[in-house]
Structure formats: structure tokens, C-alpha cells
Amino acid sequence: MTNPGPMICPFCGPRDAGEFRYGGDPKAARPAFGSSDAEWAGYLYVRENARGVAKEYWVHSQGCGQWLIAERDTVTHVIQRISEATA
Amino acid sequence: MTGPVRIAKAGGCALPFTFAGRSMQGRAGDTIASALLANGISTVGRSFKYRRPRGILSAGEDEPNAIVDVTLNGVRVPNVRATTQALEAGMQVSPVLGRGAALLTKLLSPFLASGFYYKTFLWPNWHMFEPAIRRMAGLGRIDPASRMSAGPGGNLSVDLCVVGAGRSGLRAAIRGAQAGQSVLLVERQDVPGGSSLWRGGDGVAGLLSEARAVGVTVWTGSTAFGAYENGRLGVHRQGDSVTLGGSLWVVQAAEVVLATGAIERPMLFERNDLPGVMLADATLNYLRRHGVLCGARPIVATNNDSAYPVALALAEVGAKVTVVDSRPPSERSAAAAKRGIRVLTRARIARALGRGRVSGMVLADGQRIEGDLIAVSGGWTPTLHLYCQAGGKAIWDEGKSILVPAFPVPGISLAGRVAGKWEAPDDLPWAWSAAPEIPGDGVSRKVWIDLQNDVTLGDVELAARENFTSIEHLKRYTTLGMATDQGKTANLLGAAAMAQATGRATTDLGLTTYRPPYVPVPMAALAGLSRGPVQSPLRRLAAEAAHRAMGATLWDYGGLLRPAFYGADEGSIVEECLAARQGAVVFDASSLGKVAVMGPKAGELLDFLFAGRMSTLQPGRIRYGLTLNEAGIVTDDGVVLCLGPDHFLVSCSSSHVGGFVASAEEWRQTRFGRDAVLIHDRTAHWATMSLSGPKAKAIMAGLGIVGTLDDDAFPHMAFVMGQFMGREARVARVSFTGERGYEISVPAGLAVALWPSLIEAGAVPCGIEALGVLRAEKGFIYVGQDTDGETMPHDLGFDAPRLKRRMGFVGDRALQLPVAGDADRKQLVGLAREGGGVIPAGAHLIEDGPRRSIGFVTSSHQSPSLGRGIALALIEGGRARIGEQVTWFDLGKTGRATVTPACAYDPDGSRLHV
Known part of the structure; x- marks a missing residue:
């Protein structure tokens, strides 16, 4: 077995993980203006932090600047899938 | 003659150094510790808590006692581990904790049990005692004038990284390279070979040349101190001198082999912290590598076979050796006896004897043995740190009596002693693992477990009685394993002691989490070259030369080098402010975003x-x-x-x-x-000069950059395109001073030409300092200075987004939260000091009645135009307080001020159109 290795940017290829910045939880969909105070507070502050595979925003901030969605195992840090973030 | 002495006549060239002011000689190849031993030094310092004299225990990174301050070539380096630092000529070595501090803590020592600080300094408040305690405690002294330098370091990507260049590591590296992998071999010591360097063993030289031949990269003097996500290792490469911080490398390895060996454990007996008690393996290290015999009459106390080769080696050079083995007689003990060594089996050490240094010991049966060195081997703890940091878990295997990895970690494998494998040095049975032996009831509890943090068996049992029985609570309550050696020799003994005290198995108790770094890494190495101007290079203006030619004083504004004011001193700020109100000024606004x-x-x-x-x-x-x-x-x-x-x-x-x-x-x-x-x-593509003042229009007209300056065609908050020196120019009517303003943007290369042409046309140069006054007079904010982490638009007077419930922008819904409607939100207002002076920026504002802070001053200046002090402040419910008086407080000074609107100058904005 080998180590999970560096992060692989879909635009730049394998790059050191230090070039990437965590960008938050893409599942935290922006509530509509008419949502409750609690819904908005949840969007701002409440995160699952689940054990296992998590969908996460990452941005290749020290590289191409592109926003990416990674499926990362929060236990092993293995990134199972990474692709460009879309609107 | 008793105590350590150098017996090898030949050796490296002489290196003079001093210890505690005494001149001494060492040799090239010495560590500080081996040189001290060669000079007969037993006591190298005092312990952290009880100030007991302490000697050198080990010969490696596990050393708890021999921590020293070193001064060399005027650079003072605190907390150097004497057992791993190479000696250099001219080193001034001094104990981190000397005799001076001993008395007070000696008087207090009966009270310094676990939890002493928690229990004693509760009333009235820990913070009252903290400064004095911190001065008394603490290791080493930082000399702020001494700066370690450090190398650049870098990143390295390899197929295989092997940690530890002993025989197992060399073999793993060779196998990898032969299979076509790129291989990095990292070794903490200055030379490869691992414990073979003093334990002997065939073929290390051959393995090393083979490794080099197949292309293995060998880094000596390099410690893999941490295992991080995605298979990254942090490696610290030592500098060539103690005063150099070395360099930090991040190694990305697809596979890691740990051949990190094992660390010998001390034995637990009364007064086991006496100088002259050393690890058995360390005495062999000092003998074979440095020609130092640590004692002429050594007592080798052991519960396993690994100490027998040590006893034989010491006897071979003429030492009068006694072996005290806690186990029954064996083939190995018989073989040692046959070689003329006095061997006592089923013999348990109870107490060390001696004043200031070992003079013998007492066995559990009362028998006394004379000796000047107690070389102990209480078993071995595999160095599983990196495996554990990478997500593994070390557990005590009761059957094998050794610490083992609980499960595999992907990408990491183990080789050699760390994997529980140690080849026998001869044909005899070879039992090198052993369980810790914890003294039972009826004997003194003044048995040291953690030497560096002074944690005794009694402390562990006190923690057990007070119900701090989990391994993590034990650590925090007693500070076991929390010193700079991170309990390398202590943690397992502490766990075993707690297990015994609570009637549990060591396996069930577990161990505390292993965390990086494995050894302390100098901050200088972590920073590398990233310090000073290299860490945050100043950004500079395209027209800097033109500003300097005008006598500008340039200061650093958030990483930007900008003109603060023009002229000899800060007095010119007043003139610049007045020029903006009466004539016209120009300031370089090129760094504004575009x-x-x-x-x-x-x-x-x-x-x-x-x-x-x-x-x-x-x-x-x-x-x-x-x-x-x-x-x-x-x-x-x-x-x-x-x-x-x-x-x-x-x-x-x-x-x-x-x-x-x-x-x-x-x-x-x-x-x-x-x-x-x-x-x-496009910020850097364009230079922007901002012209402002009642005469700005006339100056613009003279420059001829734009066709029309008619206010109907070119009103405030509009822009037109023009030409400057044949290139496109953009002129925008905006104002940050409150006066009529024209911002002229040209390609950055033309900045040096635009600036003088504005000056020639009659504009007075104006720096950031004057601009800061002019905008404060107008109540214009600097976000981050006049706002804080709670400021919403309506706190600044921009009520529309919240009141009109505008939607569809970042933060829209948050403006409708209850917190956004609180009546006592801090709002931006102005202040006028009673008597007209300047209120110190940062002053707090105190409400009359219940004395509490209701806000603070964010900007404060003497206004040359108004002839009085002006200030901006964030005050709770500030707008409702306009006209009221408040008290300001700053560093003990107080005064009165009247709350005013934020804008103190030209509130109706008529100056924009003058």
C-alpha cells in the first residue's frame, strides 16, 4: 500500500497540498432570503464534521485559483475524487 | 579514581570549550555530553521542579537531563540537548538550571506534589502568582539579540523514504533502490550505522557503500520529526553549527519504511535520579564511540539480555563489573560469569547510594554493592512515533512484553527493532524485551519516572487516588511526558505504574497520543528564509523615485511602501492638510484596487x-x-x-x-x-494620481488630459476618458478629502511623468498621513480601522440595505437577524474633546453611572482646518447619544468629550462643487 500522495488539481495535475486552501462545505446551500433565523445561522455556523468521506470545497489558491470539489476521507485524508466546482 | 574518564588515548583533534565557566578539552567527534563525561563531569544541571542534581542519562534524543545553554561566536542558543549536539571549539556551555535556584524549591519540595499549583494558587486568582512562577520555572533563557540563521529547506518527492540508517534501514533502502524506486534515507546521527556504531555487527560499511552504489540518497544529521497528511514527512536537517538553525524539508514519499529502532527504558528504584545512573546502552555508546568509560566499577542492572554485551564490553576494558539481573539464572548469565563478571540473579535493585553521585546500591534483600556507575536496562520501547502520528496506535503486548503497532497504516512499514526484531549478537538465547517492573508496597515512592518534569511513582499514585486514572488525565495532572523530551524514556513506565496502581493491565490503559515533533525543531528552521523582507516583501509604487525626489518620507502601510508626508518632519502634515482645503493637493493612489x-x-x-x-x-x-x-x-x-x-x-x-x-x-x-x-x-497595470482641492479644476484644465470639465457633463461620481502623453487616461470625479477631486489613472509606466506634471501645475504633494486627517474630518472610514468584526452597514449610517430588506447580496439575510436590530449596537460617531485637544486613539469611552466601556476611539487627529481635535469612535447606540457627554479613558488618563456626527467638516458636501 502506498501513501495517498499530493493533491491532484484537475487543471494542474499533482501539486503539493500546501498550495490548496480549504473552502468550506458545498452542501451548506445558501438559504433563501425568506428562511428562518435558525436556518441562516445553521448555514453560517453549523457543520457536520462527519467521520468518513466528506464533500468539500478546495481552492487551488497558490496555483490556478480554481475552486474544486473534493471527496475527502476525513480519517485517512485520502481524496477519492476531485473535480472543478460548478455554479 | 571514580566516575567517568576518557580511556582512549587516540582520537580526533582537541576542541577547547567551557562548562559552567571551567575550561575543558573535548575531541572532534564528541557530543557535548561525551566531552563532559570525558572531563569527569557527573552533574550537568538541576531538575526542573525539585532542583535535584542530575547527570547524563542517555546518549541520544531521549535525554531528559542534559539540557544546556550554549554560547558560540556571540550567539546564545538555549535548551540544547547535550547528547545529540556535536561539540564545537569555543563553545561556552552552561546548565539550564544551575545551583542558584535550588534553595527555594528545596524548602518547598515537600509541597510540590502533583496538582500543587492547581490546588495552591486558586485564591484569589492564578494570574496573581503566574508571573513569579513562570520566572522561577521555565527552561533556558532566550537572548533576544541572538538570531539563529537558517537554510532555505525545500520540498522533495520520492518513491520511498527510509527513516533510520541502521542495518535494517540500509537494507530496506537498498531493496527499494534495486526495485527501481527513488530512495531517501534519513538518519538523525552524523554518520549512518545506527546502533551498530556501538553495538557492533557485521557489514554496515558494506551496506552503506552498496546503498550509495544503487543510488540511495543519504541524509545524515537529519531527523524525520513528523508524519503528516498524505504521506508527508517533516525532516529537519541540522546546520553545521549549533548556532545555525538548519533547514526544514517536506518530504513527500509514496512509501515510508520506519527503521527507527527502540529506546531503552530506565529501571524504577529509590533515588534512581542520582547522577551516575545511566542507561546501559548509553554507557556502551560512550565507550565505543568516544572512548569514555562512564565508571571504573559499574553495576549493570537489567531485566533483559541486552545489557550483557554492555557488561562484557565494560569488563573488556578493565572495569570491575557487577551484573544485577532480576531474572533467574540463564545460559547468558552463566556465560558472563564464566568471563569473570560477578553476576547476581533474581536480584532486584532497591536504592541507589551516594551523595551527589552514585557510590553503590542496596538490593531488595538488603545486600550492599559498591560501584561508581549504575548502568540500567529496564527493557526497550520501539520508536513508533511516526507510525502513531500517521494514524497508527501503539499497544502493549503482554505476551511479548513489548510495544507493538495495533494495525497497519497504509504507506508505512516497519523494519528492525521498531518492528520487534533484534538479531541475537551470538548463539545464545536472546531475550531483549521485558515488562516494566514497578516497585511494590512497602518501599519509598521517591522513584523517578519522568526525570525532566520531576514526576515520581508517588505522583502517579497520587493521581490514581484522586481519580485522574485515564492515561490522558495522568499526563495532564502530573505533567508526565510533557517536557522537552516528550517522555521518551518515561511514558511507558508511567502507564505501567498507573496500571499497577489501579489494578488494570498496561494494555488496557493505552498510551497518550504521539504528536509531532519527535524532537524539538528550532523556530529558525521552521521559518527558513521566510523572515523579514523576504517573508513579506514590500510592494512599491511605480512613481517611488518621483516621490523621493520631492523629499517624501516613505513608510510601510500594510506591506505597501507609500509616501507618509513630504518634507523634513511630520510638521508638513499640517501644511498638506491646509493645502487640500485652500488650494490643491495630489496624492499617489495607485495602490487602490482596479x-x-x-x-x-x-x-x-x-x-x-x-x-x-x-x-x-x-x-x-x-x-x-x-x-x-x-x-x-x-x-x-x-x-x-x-x-x-x-x-x-x-x-x-x-x-x-x-x-x-x-x-x-x-x-x-x-x-x-x-x-x-x-x-x-488590473491594479498594477494602472497608476492613479488623486488631485483634490478648490483649485483642482483649474489645474485639470491646464493639463488638458480631458476635453470637458463642465460640471453638468462631468459631475461628481462620473468619469471620462482622456489622453496623457498619447496614451489612454481615465479621469474620475471622486473624493476622499471632501474637496472637489479628480482621480487620474494612466498606464503604470507613465506614473513618473504624470506626477511631476501635476506638481508643476501647482498641486502640493500630499502623503497618506495628511489624507488620513482629511478623510477623518469628513467622517470617511477606513474599513478595519473604523470598523471591527461586528460592524454592519447600518452601524455606519448606511441604513438602506437593512431597512429596505434588500435581498440577493452577500450577507443580506444576516442584516435581518435579531442581533442586527439591537439598540445598543456600536455605531460610528464623532467626538469633540472638551477644551479642543486630541483624544488618544484607542481610548475607551466610559458611560456615566455604571462604569463600563461603551465603545472606543478608532481615529483621532488634530484638525488643522477646524483648529481642534476630531475623532471617530464606535459607541453603543452612538447616534442616539449625539450631543451627550461621555468620559474617555486611556492608560489611566481620562477626560470629557461630546458625541457628534461622524462628519466634522462641510456636512452638506458643498465643497465637492467649489
Whole structure:
């Protein structure tokens, strides 16, 4: 077995993980203006932090600047899938 | 003659050094510790808590006692581990804790049991005692004048990284390289070979040359101190001198082999902290590597076979050796006896004897043995640190009596002693693992477990009685394993002692979490070259030379080198302020953001990014706006120019350009689509000179950059295109001073030409300091200075986004949260000091009646135009307090001030049109 290795940017290829910045939880969909105070507070502050595979925003901030969605195992840090973030 | 002595006549060249002021001689190849031993030094310092004399215990990174301060070539390096630092000529070595501090803690020592501080300094408040305790405690002294340098370090990617260049590590490296892998072999010691260097063993030299021949990269003097995510290792490469911080390397390895060996454990008996008690393996190390015999009459106390080769080696050089083995007689003990060594089996050591240093020991049966050295081997703890840091777990295997990895970690394998494998040195049975033996009832509990943090068996049992029985509570309550050696010799003994005290198995108790770094890494190495001007290079203006030619004093403003004022001293700030109000000034505004936003969804994106609508802006027009975060907090302010259909230019504040672009990119890519809108930061492409004052229009007219200056065709908050030296120029009517203003933007290369032409036309140069006064007079904010992490738009007077319930922008919903409607939110107001002086910036404002802070002064200046002090402040319910008096408080000084509107100068804005 080998180590999970560096992060692989879909635009730049394998790059050191230090070039990437965590960008938050893409599942935290922006509530509509008419949502409750609690819904908005949840969007701002409440995160699952689940054990296992998590969908996460990452941005290749020290590289191409592109926003990416990674499926990362929060236990092993293995990134199972990474692709460009879309609107 | 008793105690350590150098017996090898030949050796490396002489190196003079001093210890505690005494001149001594060492040899090339010595560590500080081996040189001290060679000079007969037993006591190298005092213990942390009880100030007991302590000697050298080990010969490696596990050393708890021999921590020293070293001064060399005027650089003072605190907390150097004497057992791993090579000796250098001219070193001034001094104990970290000397005799001086001994008395007070000696008097206190009966009271210093576990939890002493927690229990004793509760009343009235720990913070009252903390400064004195911190001075008394603590290791080493930092000399702020001494700066370690450090190398650049770097990143390295390999197929295989082997940690530890003993025989197992060398073999693993060779196998990898032969299989075609790129291999890095990292070794802490200055030479490869691991314990073979003193334990002997065939073929290390051959293995090393083979490794080199097959292309293995060998780094000596390098410690893999941490295992991080994705198979990354942190490696610290030592510098060539103690005064050099070395360099930090991040090694990305697809596979890691740990051949990190094992660390010998001390034995537990009364007064086992006496100088002259050493690890058995260390005495062999000092003998074979440095020619130092640590005692002429050594007592080798052991519970396993690994100490027998040590006893034989010591006897071989003429020492009078006694072996005290806690086990029954064996083939090995018989073989040693046959070689003339006195061997006592089933013999348990009870107490060390001696004043200040070992003179013998007493066995459990009362028998006394004379000796000047107690060489102990209480078993071996595999160095599983990196495996554990990478997600593994070390557990005690009761059957094998050794610490083992609980499960495999992907990408990491173990080789050699760390994997529980140690080849026998001969044909006899070889039992090198053993369980810790904890003294039972009826004997003194003054048995040291953690030497560096002075944790005794009694402390562990006290923790057990007070119900701090989990391994993590034990650590925190007694500080076991929390010293700079991280309990390398202590943690397992502490766990075993707690297990015994609570009637549990060591296996069930577990061990505390292993965390990086394995050894202390100098901060200088972590910083590398990233310090001073290299860490944050100053950004500079295209027209810097022109400013210097005008006598500008340049200061660092958030990483930007900008003119603070022009002229000899700060007195010229007043003149610059008056010139802006009476004539015309020009300041270099080139660092203001110029971020182009274009495409079919450009207006939509800007509407989303700003708390005010921007898409309705007509070409040629400018609008001011605030940006917020999703919590509704103001993050920046700036103006937006509409350059044409679907084409805008955002002029954010100088220090917020990066933040604005990052945030805009995030929303563009995740919400609007990469194809619908493009963001292009043009800040550095354009230089901007800002002309301002009642005579600005006349100066503009003389320059001829734009055709019309008619106020109906070219009103405030509009821009027109013109030409300067045949190149495109953009002139915008905006104002940060409150006077009529023209911002002239030209390609950056023309900055050096535009500036003098403005000066020649009669504009007075104006620096950032004067601008700061002029804008404060107008109540114009600097976001981040006049706002804080709670400021929302309506706190600054921009009520519309909240009151009109505008939706569809970042932070929109947060403005409708209950917190946004609190009556006592801090609001931006002005202050006028009673008597007209200047209130210190940062002063707190105190409410009459219940004395509490209701806000603070964010900006404060003497206003040359108004002839009095002006200030901006964030005050709870501030706008409702306008006209009221408040007390200001700053560093013990107080005074009175009247709350005013934020804008102190030209409140109706008529000056814009003069």
C-alpha cells in the first residue's frame, strides 16, 4: 500500500497540498432570503464534521485559483475524487 | 579514581570549550555530553521542579537531563540537548538550571506534589502568582539579540523514504533502490550505522557503500520529526553549527519504511535520579564511540539480555563489573560469569547510594554493592512515533512484553527493532524485551519516572487516588511526558505504574497520543528564509523615485511602501492638510484596487457582492458601495465604475484587493459560472494620481488630459476618458478629502511623468498621513480601522440595505437577524474633546453611572482646518447619544468629550462643487 500522495488539481495535475486552501462545505446551500433565523445561522455556523468521506470545497489558491470539489476521507485524508466546482 | 574518564588515548583533534565557566578539552567527534563525561563531569544541571542534581542519562534524543545553554561566536542558543549536539571549539556551555535556584524549591519540595499549583494558587486568582512562577520555572533563557540563521529547506518527492540508517534501514533502502524506486534515507546521527556504531555487527560499511552504489540518497544529521497528511514527512536537517538553525524539508514519499529502532527504558528504584545512573546502552555508546568509560566499577542492572554485551564490553576494558539481573539464572548469565563478571540473579535493585553521585546500591534483600556507575536496562520501547502520528496506535503486548503497532497504516512499514526484531549478537538465547517492573508496597515512592518534569511513582499514585486514572488525565495532572523530551524514556513506565496502581493491565490503559515533533525543531528552521523582507516583501509604487525626489518620507502601510508626508518632519502634515482645503493637493493612489468585472453576468455578480445595487449604473458613472461577508459584517468599501455594457471596474481599498478578488472568484466560480463573468485584477497595470482641492479644476484644465470639465457633463461620481502623453487616461470625479477631486489613472509606466506634471501645475504633494486627517474630518472610514468584526452597514449610517430588506447580496439575510436590530449596537460617531485637544486613539469611552466601556476611539487627529481635535469612535447606540457627554479613558488618563456626527467638516458636501 502506498501513501495517498499530493493533491491532484484537475487543471494542474499533482501539486503539493500546501498550495490548496480549504473552502468550506458545498452542501451548506445558501438559504433563501425568506428562511428562518435558525436556518441562516445553521448555514453560517453549523457543520457536520462527519467521520468518513466528506464533500468539500478546495481552492487551488497558490496555483490556478480554481475552486474544486473534493471527496475527502476525513480519517485517512485520502481524496477519492476531485473535480472543478460548478455554479 | 571514580566516575567517568576518557580511556582512549587516540582520537580526533582537541576542541577547547567551557562548562559552567571551567575550561575543558573535548575531541572532534564528541557530543557535548561525551566531552563532559570525558572531563569527569557527573552533574550537568538541576531538575526542573525539585532542583535535584542530575547527570547524563542517555546518549541520544531521549535525554531528559542534559539540557544546556550554549554560547558560540556571540550567539546564545538555549535548551540544547547535550547528547545529540556535536561539540564545537569555543563553545561556552552552561546548565539550564544551575545551583542558584535550588534553595527555594528545596524548602518547598515537600509541597510540590502533583496538582500543587492547581490546588495552591486558586485564591484569589492564578494570574496573581503566574508571573513569579513562570520566572522561577521555565527552561533556558532566550537572548533576544541572538538570531539563529537558517537554510532555505525545500520540498522533495520520492518513491520511498527510509527513516533510520541502521542495518535494517540500509537494507530496506537498498531493496527499494534495486526495485527501481527513488530512495531517501534519513538518519538523525552524523554518520549512518545506527546502533551498530556501538553495538557492533557485521557489514554496515558494506551496506552503506552498496546503498550509495544503487543510488540511495543519504541524509545524515537529519531527523524525520513528523508524519503528516498524505504521506508527508517533516525532516529537519541540522546546520553545521549549533548556532545555525538548519533547514526544514517536506518530504513527500509514496512509501515510508520506519527503521527507527527502540529506546531503552530506565529501571524504577529509590533515588534512581542520582547522577551516575545511566542507561546501559548509553554507557556502551560512550565507550565505543568516544572512548569514555562512564565508571571504573559499574553495576549493570537489567531485566533483559541486552545489557550483557554492555557488561562484557565494560569488563573488556578493565572495569570491575557487577551484573544485577532480576531474572533467574540463564545460559547468558552463566556465560558472563564464566568471563569473570560477578553476576547476581533474581536480584532486584532497591536504592541507589551516594551523595551527589552514585557510590553503590542496596538490593531488595538488603545486600550492599559498591560501584561508581549504575548502568540500567529496564527493557526497550520501539520508536513508533511516526507510525502513531500517521494514524497508527501503539499497544502493549503482554505476551511479548513489548510495544507493538495495533494495525497497519497504509504507506508505512516497519523494519528492525521498531518492528520487534533484534538479531541475537551470538548463539545464545536472546531475550531483549521485558515488562516494566514497578516497585511494590512497602518501599519509598521517591522513584523517578519522568526525570525532566520531576514526576515520581508517588505522583502517579497520587493521581490514581484522586481519580485522574485515564492515561490522558495522568499526563495532564502530573505533567508526565510533557517536557522537552516528550517522555521518551518515561511514558511507558508511567502507564505501567498507573496500571499497577489501579489494578488494570498496561494494555488496557493505552498510551497518550504521539504528536509531532519527535524532537524539538528550532523556530529558525521552521521559518527558513521566510523572515523579514523576504517573508513579506514590500510592494512599491511605480512613481517611488518621483516621490523621493520631492523629499517624501516613505513608510510601510500594510506591506505597501507609500509616501507618509513630504518634507523634513511630520510638521508638513499640517501644511498638506491646509493645502487640500485652500488650494490643491495630489496624492499617489495607485495602490487602490482596479478590478475589472466583465461578461453577461457582471452586473448580477456585482449586485451580489455589494450591499448596494451596481447593475443599474450607467456607463461613465461611479457608485460607492460596501461589501459584506455572509454574517453581514462590513469587509471593505470602494467605488464601482461602469466602463460599458457588462463591463465594470471595482476600486476597492488598497489593502483589500486580494481579499476582494478571492471572494469575487469564489462566488463567480461556485454561483455564477466561469463562462458568465470574468474577473481581472488590473491594479498594477494602472497608476492613479488623486488631485483634490478648490483649485483642482483649474489645474485639470491646464493639463488638458480631458476635453470637458463642465460640471453638468462631468459631475461628481462620473468619469471620462482622456489622453496623457498619447496614451489612454481615465479621469474620475471622486473624493476622499471632501474637496472637489479628480482621480487620474494612466498606464503604470507613465506614473513618473504624470506626477511631476501635476506638481508643476501647482498641486502640493500630499502623503497618506495628511489624507488620513482629511478623510477623518469628513467622517470617511477606513474599513478595519473604523470598523471591527461586528460592524454592519447600518452601524455606519448606511441604513438602506437593512431597512429596505434588500435581498440577493452577500450577507443580506444576516442584516435581518435579531442581533442586527439591537439598540445598543456600536455605531460610528464623532467626538469633540472638551477644551479642543486630541483624544488618544484607542481610548475607551466610559458611560456615566455604571462604569463600563461603551465603545472606543478608532481615529483621532488634530484638525488643522477646524483648529481642534476630531475623532471617530464606535459607541453603543452612538447616534442616539449625539450631543451627550461621555468620559474617555486611556492608560489611566481620562477626560470629557461630546458625541457628534461622524462628519466634522462641510456636512452638506458643498465643497465637492467649489
